[in-house]
Amino acid sequence: MGKKPEIFDQYPPWMVFLTAKLTLLVYGSGAFIMFRLNILTGYLYILYVLLLEFYLYKEACPNCCYYGKLCAFGKGKLAAIFFKKGDPKKFGKRKLTWKDFIPQILVVLIPVIVGISLLISRGFHPITLAAMLYPVFSWFVLNPIIYGKIACIHCKQGSKCCPALEFFSKAKK
Numbered sequence: 001m002g003k004k005p006e007i008f009d010q011y012p013p014w015m016v017f018l019t020a021k022l023t024l025l026v027y028g029s030g031a032f033i034m035f036r037l038n039i040l041t042g043y044l045y046i047l048y049v050l051l052l053e054f055y056l057y058k059e060a061c062p063n064c065c066y067y068g069k070l071c072a073f074g075k076g077k078l079a080a081i082f083f084k085k086g087d088p089k090k091f092g093k094r095k096l097t098w099k100d101f102i103p104q105i106l107v108v109l110i111p112v113i114v115g116i117s118l119l120i121s122r123g124f125h126p127i128t129l130a131a132m133l134y135p136v137f138s139w140f141v142l143n144p145i146i147y148g149k150i151a152c153i154h155c156k157q158g159s160k161c162c163p164a165l166e167f168f169s170k171a172k173k
Contacts, residue, residue: 005153005154006154007154007155007156008154008155008156009069009156010066010069010070011066011070011071011072011151011154012070013070015072015150015151016070016071016072016073016074018146018150019072019073019074019146019150019151020073020074022138022142022146023073025134025138026107026108026134026135026138027046027049027107029111029130029131029132029134029135030045030049030107030108030110030111030131030135031045031046031049032127032128032131033111033112033114033115033118033128033131033132034110034111034114036115036118036125036128037114037118041114045110045111048106048107049107052103052104052107055103056075057075057078057079057082057083058082058083060091061075061076061078061079061083062079062083062084062085062086063086063087063088063089063090063091064076064079064088064091064157065088065091065156065157066155066156066157067079067080067085067086067088068080068085071155072146072150072151072152072154072155073151091157092157107135108135108136108139111131111132111135112132112135112136115128115129115131115132116132119132
């Protein structure tokens with residue numbers, strides 16, 4: 001039997017840095033593609049990402065046990081700057097469905113579609129191709145490592161009441 005993973009009261013800064021950097025690379029890749037289309041779509045994409053993050057910070061983070069602390073993604077510390085503490089008992093009450101993940105899917109899907117159209121209409125551009133491939137690579141290769149090996153296994157709430165963990169566990173059954 002394997003050793004039970006340590007549960008963190010606060011995540012080590014190196015983990016927060018790693019997860020934040022990888023997330024920002026996804027957002028940056030999308031922004032690069034959208035700015036290649038035109039300046040307006042670039043700014044609209046950035047606004048969309050900011051609104052998506054704001055919603056997460058507002059709805060989930062204040063009720064998390066990592067509020068005011070370093071969670072795996074650094075959001076608990078940031079949420080405490082902008083929002084008052086919520087009720088940790090509410091954190092796991094919301095049941096997630098596929099429609100809850102659509103906004104996150106669009107962060108990657110829209111730039112990929114725009115990137116394909118740019119490669120077809122404006123010709124091959126290696127940085128556009130890389131900017132399209134990295135978020136897809138992140139989803140299918142890096143996210144399982146981040147969530148499965150770095151973040152969720154050390155989380156206080158992961159085994160108790162994490163709505164995302166519960167959703168994906170049901171999906172595998």
